[in-house]
Amino acid sequence: MTVADRLEEDLRGLFAHYPSDRSASGRTDGPAPAAAAAQGQGAVDAGLAIATADPPAPGVIPPALPPERVFDEAIDSDGRLRPHWRGVIEWAGRAGPEGYEAVLTENRRLRLESGVAFDPAGASDAMAAAADAFPVVIAPEEWETISLGVAQRARLIEAALRDLYGPQKALKEGWLPPGLAFGNPDFALWRRDWPAQDAPWLTLFEMDLARGADGRWMVLADRVDSPLGDGWLIANRVAASQSFAEPFLGARVRRLAGHYLALQQVLEDAMGPDGRVALMSGGGRDPRYFSHAYFARYLGAALIEPGDVTVRHGAAYVKTVEGLKPLSVLLRGVHSRHLDALFAPDEAAPGAPALSLAARSGRLRLANGLGTGAFAYRAMAPFAHVLCENLLEEPLILHDAPCLWMGDARAREQAMDEPELWRLERITRGPMTEKGAPVLTMRDRDALIRFLRRSGDRLAAVATPPLSTTPAWVDGALAPRQWMMRVFAGLTPKGWSVAPGGVATLVEPGCPPPPLAFGKDVWIPARTEDEARTAPSIERRMAGAHLRRTGGDLLSRVADDLFWLGRTTERADGTLRALRVVIDRMLSGQEEDESPEVLSAILEIQAGADERRVGMVRVRDAIGRLTADPHEPMGIAALLSGLRRTGQRVRPYLSEESWRSIDRLCSDKGWKMPPPPQNASALLRLIDDSLLALAAFAGATHENQTRNHVWRFLELGRGIERGLTFARAADALAGRRREPDETWLRAWLTLLDSRSAYRTRYMTTPAPAPAVDLLILDERNPRSLVFQLMRLEEALERLPSPGPRRSRELRLAMRTLMEIRLADPEALAEEDEDGVRPRLRALIHDVREALADLSDELARSFFAHTQSHAQVQAHQRMMAPPESPA
């Protein structure tokens, strides 16, 4: 006998994993013995369980219920399908396991697709595949109460923060113990008594919410310091609404767009006419990067990192290649404590600005304010009742999951008396992550007592009681699983708006809420036409408002990375070509081509010269270093790892195809253990594969990349590096006459891939003047030196310039270009009595110097303020000696 007894025939199979005697003690004949009990449960089922007469105290864990009494979202205590679930369940019944699996596959594909576009590290891929996707449906009446509770909580935390950083009435009246403020590492004491701010502390608020097995909702965690999980919510909804289109539309699920439209309006109002909205993320390594990138794109906000901001005269600016641009609204995805280089230098993120100065002047609207962490995670839980009654003068709507503040002696005793029921967590920061962190079951009880007495103010004992269950898809049918959800709220001119929906996840009993990721979409059916209306999506609205041809501001940091990506690809290209020419020659069987002198000269265009070695030993050593030594700066190993790092950082700015070529090159396992120089053919194959991947990257950027600043910085990096390589090659192979001259010139032509061009033009063995003409002066040969200067000039002409005059960089490039253009091939090829070609050498010297200067000038003009990677904190220590004995 299964729960499905009371269900329609065709749905029974779907609930095969539900416990067998969910209702009526397993008997259906006669009046159900549990009917009386079910009466008591009736209030719960009606969704009115939130405000009960006797709210659970924060230190009381509700008893575990027998499985048949555990609240289930879809099936009521009588074993009947709850009405608001009918649509989705009937659809699942019709679809059957096969149909459902197809939807699931589509859902995963959509999730992965959004991950590919927004997550440079690909960290979301695994999560995307793993998370259960069967939606959760919440009755509209119940959602209304939840919304009220979430909005109240946001108002409560706002009021508590305003008080804590201001009059401190809660402390003075004893509603809040001093330890929760002064023993709290996230209470930013340095900003107490700053001028009163108009801006609210909270603009965004998220909450982890769960329903207990007894049917009552409870707060698991407040996410106030740097919430911004909205990207997950929206991406999850996009994937679910498309893959589950039939039940989604059938249930008339309330849309999210209206909520975000209101939020967008608030941000735009705060932004002013020429301000900017930016979303600050910790960068690609931040586990929440996906959400940050996705949400930034959704809102049309610039995605930035701490080092992209500078604060001057109390205003915040974003560093772009067009200079500092005023930043007026910052959505903060980085914790307060990592963002102030002046007041909290020890914990500041690399490159973090003195954001507090902008916050203090009131000229930067922060969402959320710096210092909100004081009431993050569980810090509100033990005091929510009393603070709500006193600060808001209304009863608390949503109660907290059991939580004991360890700054209180009696709470400590209780937790130590029931160690198996409680887990220790940092009250504002969540589970303790460090190894060897104290637990309540510690053997040495006295040591634990002492530790908690000293450090309890910043700790909480937390319990997650048994939770309600919701249908999850397990082996072709639905099974009841414990679950929780993240809900999202934003402050609008009309007060707090709660996004109708959420991201739900299955949870292990008794564990802390897991980090946000893709999950089960939470559906709230619309009751009215108004609720069911779909708002125009923000993307569409943005697109209608103004066409963006330039792609917005280019951050200096990103320009710097693009420039170095360009340089690194060219470096790799130069090294690979030198290796290929040398190995080809070693295999050629022509004695003069195999001369170690030529071979070393070719390799040493890239590798450092090792004067201690001679002959073939020197050649083999250079090959070995260039192919396998991770410390050789121009070696493949170092270049590929540099390429991977830089490539990942700028991935969002590259076309998908460009990225794939880089990825292919960097993940080529061949370079992990490159074949030794003796195994020439294998080495050649590897080299050719890599050269092809580089060519594919160059081709893909050339074909697919919009000609904007992104393209230009990539192009500048490539042009400078290729120019430098070509100049070094000219110097090494043609700077003086060597015998036999022909083989040196041929090496030069081959290295620059211009041998066939030479042959078609001259049909002779290489001679100095024609070779110089083709490889240095020929403006139509893309592998000539002059061509590199031409592409630099073209890119530089379109870069932003500070004034009406041509920039220093442009003038430098033009001057050098002119110098090459005015040179005469015969004169360059002239030799003096020692065989040196002085004019060629002089020209090459000038070009190399100019290119190096150009690189420095670019750094000064465009990347200078990004050098904050090298941010230094200036510490001065107090170390007066004891007074000298008199």
Next chain:
Amino acid sequence: MSRLRVRHETRYVYGAPAAFSQHLLRLTPRDREDQKVISTEIAVTPDPQELQWFDDGFGNRLGTATVYEPHDTLEIVAESVVERLPVTEIMPGASMPWEAAAAAAAAPAGLAAALYAFPTRYTDADDAIEAYARRIFTPGRPVLEAARELCSAIHDDFAYAPGATGAETVASDSYAAREGVCQDFAHVMLAAMRALRLPCAYVSGYLRTIPPPGQARLIGADATHAWVSVWDPGLGWMQLDPTNDMEPGPDHVLAATGRDYADCAPVTGLVVGSGGQMLSVSVDVAAIDETGAERAPDPAPAKAPPPPPAPVAPAGSAPATAAGPSPDAKS
């Protein structure tokens, strides 16, 4: 009454020109119960594009200096003249039992002091420090009397060892090593007091050093100093200098107070540039008369307790020079 002139020079030399620097300066003494500020000024070179002043939550005067133009050195010179005032002598034995003081700090009325009763990153005690404190804070003992003894104990038990610890060293590490500099001694004392939830503040400032008899005063050989201030609900705050086992007197100048070093660091900041930096600090404290002329050193501090029987510096050496500033820059 004594008048002291403090000159505190901080100089950064950058390996490559810095494009931007922004520093927070806690170099401005304020009027306190035991001192009156006659004059105080700060000069920053190159001339900063911004110089802003404000107060923090601890009653300190802060400045921020921001330089936008490329610069390869940054020099901050703070000079103040402070008159030290005599204070009413506190009888430590008349203070409350320490348990009552802790309870008073935990009550709403003790809020202003409670701010200083909780451990911070630098002043988190471990079992060892707590036991050290409890040996002295026996049940019922007057809080200031016990604190005075703790101050002496730290002075006796810890070796002054510049270089043994860094600006980042936390109390439990310097306690385990039983050595450090004034900053570490202050942190250990703070950790011990706060393990018992007794309010105790970190005080940064300066101390005039007296040259050994027959030797000239060395200009710039002084360093920034640190000590603590402990609280009794009835008698108020009492300053104690564990490095010198004394109550600060006419030769101390108070610059800033806070919970620990992080709240009081004289100069912190950020520099945008590609090179490293070298920091040099010089501090000079001189006794002057009304006209500003330097006074001959007194033979001994006027109100300091008799010199400790076991001087920290080996006899015969010149401690003031031997322990000259060798500031370290964190990079």
